[in-house]
Amino acid sequence: MVNDLKAVTAIIFLNLSELLGILKSYYLIKNMAKLKQLMITLNSPKFQPKNERQIKLIEPNLKFWKQIYYVYWVMSSGALFFWATFPILDKSVKDHRLPFLAWYPFDTKVSPFYEIAYVHQVIGVIFVAISTVGVDTLIAALCMYIGAQIDILCDNLRQLSGVNFNDLLKTVTSF
Template structure:
């Protein structure tokens, strides 16, 4: 645990981000084949897929039921696309943050700090292993329901979209269906793993606040000035880890509220025996779980920062520095 490598903790998430074109080998996207692969994943499979849904919403805007059927998923997918572009834009910053977390200052220095890190890591892994499979089940339900319910005979697609060609003919219909499956997988996989990476960073900030509190409580009285300078540097490094995810978290909460509202409205218009009821319920469950996860880890950071500020005030009252 003393040689903790944060890159190893999120190794599976990094692999999935690399699979969806969001994690180059270097700190930037250069003129490489991977950049071309990333462009195809993000723009062809995700951006065009989202754009076709937006056009469909505009065309059926007077039909409230059709709009709500598409809007709740489209709003979540628009945010996922925004997260992908934001992640690509800040990839150098994200990798630098992971390197900062691997520096000696951020590593646990005693058994108490190792227990703090281990407890937080186990909880993050539990959240990761619960959230991603839940999203995966919902995605599979969404994508295969047209097949299981026989709606493919009427050339129904998983997502109501607009295309500048007729999809109600074979093999065009099958190719478009496959395109939507790939697009949905890339988008959901990228969004989920960006979320879990952001939550891992939030968790690490909270852990570092606890480690800093422990360092402040156990400063070396024989070499007080050196210990104090080390704690100050540690505090500045913690603050630098808070640059990346603020906008993503705010956008996620706003989009989830809109999606849940639209989904609940659409759910109220169908009966429990209808096939859509089950995957709509699954969507609501995943969206609410996602909001609770962000709120939980955000609240943990707030509480630990308050503890840190309280310790600082106690030190001032005792004229420690």
């Protein structure tokens, strides 16, 4: 029985974080065909800006998404660096402390098992971080794209005028 509440909460947090990353990766891979078809559809001319005004209209959205992307990667990289090097910076590497509490079916205090377990934990957390950041930034990009499409549609509707309004409306909104 574990009497250390900090250790138990740390293990629960780590396990739930890893599980969430694995689930995100699983559902991304499972729905890859739908995602590819969506990307092909979104790349068609009817979903692209029609003129320079519309390009300038959606540029702030794209810049904001890029900022979110870079900030998320920088923060994740910082967290990964400190997780991977914590035992080294803490000087507990001498006691063969691993970055994360874990049970292994072998003695991790003995070399080379300690090094193998250490590398295993670091590679595992890097994989989960990359997949999590990738999926989350993909979702942010899709949300940005939806907003850009709404901006383009609003601009198209603002430009409609004249006698053939109904015909123009059908042309602009035809999918």
